[in-house]
Amino acid sequence: MNDQVSAGYFREGRKIATANEMTALLDELQAAGVPVWVELSTRIDDAEAGPxxxxxxxVALGNGFGSxxxxxxxxxxxxxxxxxxxSDPQDADLDxxxxxxxxxxxxxxxxxEARTAALEFVATRRRPESVTWKLFDPPPVELEPFTLDDFDEFDPSVARRD
Structure with missing residues (x-):
């Protein structure tokens, strides 16, 4: 197992190896007062996972809520x-x-709850069991029907590289 978790936030990043380091990062981000997403990731040793x-x-840290x-x-x-x-917020944008x-x-x-889950992830490298999860079900993509008449005639001079 990888001994560190990569943490990406704003346009910065750092490696997290301990619960104390994770707590310090979360404290620092909350003190900044800017709602932010923190991406925690780790490589796993699993041949089936491939690249x-x-x-x-x-982990979303908002003003009074997480996600x-x-x-x-x-x-x-x-x-x-x-x-x-x-019950609130139902929607919010974070950096x-x-x-x-x-x-x-x-x-x-x-x-x-968000902080506890982050600490659990650092410890286990697995989906935290301290919260309840739902499988993401993306909405269907609705495409407008089109015909070839909707496109201008192809101009090869535009596609040429000099």
Whole structure:
């Protein structure tokens, strides 16, 4: 097992090896007062996982709430979201590396629950059992029908590289 977890936040990152280091990072981020996603990831030793052999826990730390998203390793890895224990907020955008990223509707949990899950992930490198999870079910993609008449005629001079 990898002895460190990579933590990415804002546009920074660091390695986390102990619960004390994770607690210090979470304290630092909460003291900054900016709602933020922290991506915690670790490589796993699993031949079946191939190049996607990382477990990832995304931890949202908002003002008075948290949220979690867990990604299983592997190209077909499943995504899980925390089951909300708070009625509000139902939606919120937090900073994820300079880009606003929403929490999943109905996934808001207490900050303490999010912190506990982060500490559990650092200790186990697995989906935390301290919270309840729901399998992410993406909404169907609705595409507008189109015909070839909707496109301009192809101009090969535009596609040419000089």
């Amino acid at each position: 996607y052999g990382a477990t990832v826990l995304d 979690l998203t867990f990604h299983e390793p592997g190209a077909d890895g499943l995504r899980y979201d925390s089951v909300g224990t708070l 994820f590396g300079g880009t606003p990223q929403p929490i999943e509707t109905g996934s808001a949990i207490t900050v303490q």
